[in-house]
Every structure is written in C-alpha cells, then in structure tokens.
Amino acid sequence: MELRQLAERPDSDLNAVVALLERDAALATAVLRVASSTGYRSALAPTTLRQAVTRVGLGTIRNLSMQVSLTQAFHSHGQSVELTEELAHAYAVASGASLLARASGIDPSAAFLAGLLHDVGRLAVLILVTDLARNEPCWRSATLREHTLDALHEEAGPTVLAR
Numbered sequence: 001m002e003l004r005q006l007a008e009r010p011d012s013d014l015n016a017v018v019a020l021l022e023r024d025a026a027l028a029t030a031v032l033r034v035a036s037s038t039g040y041r042s043a044l045a046p047t048t049l050r051q052a053v054t055r056v057g058l059g060t061i062r063n064l065s066m067q068v069s070l071t072q073a074f075h076s077h078g079q080s081v082e083l084t085e086e087l088a089h090a091y092a093v094a095s096g097a098s099l100l101a102r103a104s105g106i107d108p109s110a111a112f113l114a115g116l117l118h119d120v121g122r123l124a125v126l127i128l129v130t131d132l133a134r135n136e137p138c139w140r141s142a143t144l145r146e147h148t149l150d151a152l153h154e155e156a157g158p159t160v161l162a163r
Helices: 002-008 014-022 025-035 049-075 081-104 108-117 120-135 142-162
Strands: none
Touching (some): 002 014, 002 049, 049 081, 049 108, 081 108, 081 120, 120 142
C-alpha cells in the first residue's frame, strides 16, 4: 500500500521507491522481470533495482504493486492451475484496460485497477470450491465447478471488495 501511494505522487523520491522495493522480494522480482522484458529491453538488462525502476517508471511500479498484492492474497490459499489462469486473465484485462484508457485520455491507473478486480468474485469462489473439493469428491467435477463459478462470482465480487 505504501509503495502504491508513493508511486501515485509525481514528485516521488526514487530512493524511497527503491528502499520500499528492497523490502518486498516478490515485487522487486516482478519489477526486475518487467524491466528485463522485451518491451523495456535496451542494450543491457538492468542490474539494479534503481535501474529497473527508472526504466519502467512509477506507473508500472504502481500497477505491479496491485498485481502482486492480489496474487499474494489469493495464493495464500494454495495454488492451482485454475487460480493461476484466473490471475493471468485478470492481469491481461488490467493491462488492456490501462492501454485503452491511456489512448482515450482516461486515468490508466484507475482502469488498471478496475481490470484487475473485474472478476475478483471468481477468484473467491474458486478458492471456496477448491477447498470443498479436498473433502467432497463431487466438487472435483469441472462442470460443477464452472457452473458454480458462473452462478456465484457476480455476487461474491462485491462481498470480497467490501472487506
């Protein structure tokens, strides 16, 4: 949260951003991974967090912070292929929403957050169904799981966001 707030301010101190990243291994790894990706690649890959932050910018840091927070919140309940796919979908929608917003003159950070959370109810219901499947064999049915996700995710979303 502190990093997201710092990244929101255009006058943020680079040293403060780097110091916060140094305390969060998951986020630091994500920043270095993105800064080394094809979209940001220059002749040399970044070798320090300072170089990575400079390369990707505060907007990307803010978005990565939201993505890592969401991933950590839901992976704390265990990891499954379905959960990983749902989180990847959320990130893809968030990235697309951010790009469209920027092109339309809308706040890309708000669009990213909306895209990231657009199906948060699916994540919550998926965790519930996965937990149930550990003890109840009927919940292992892909058809029942998908039907339950489709039926309940819209109601679960506001409940999750209200917490």
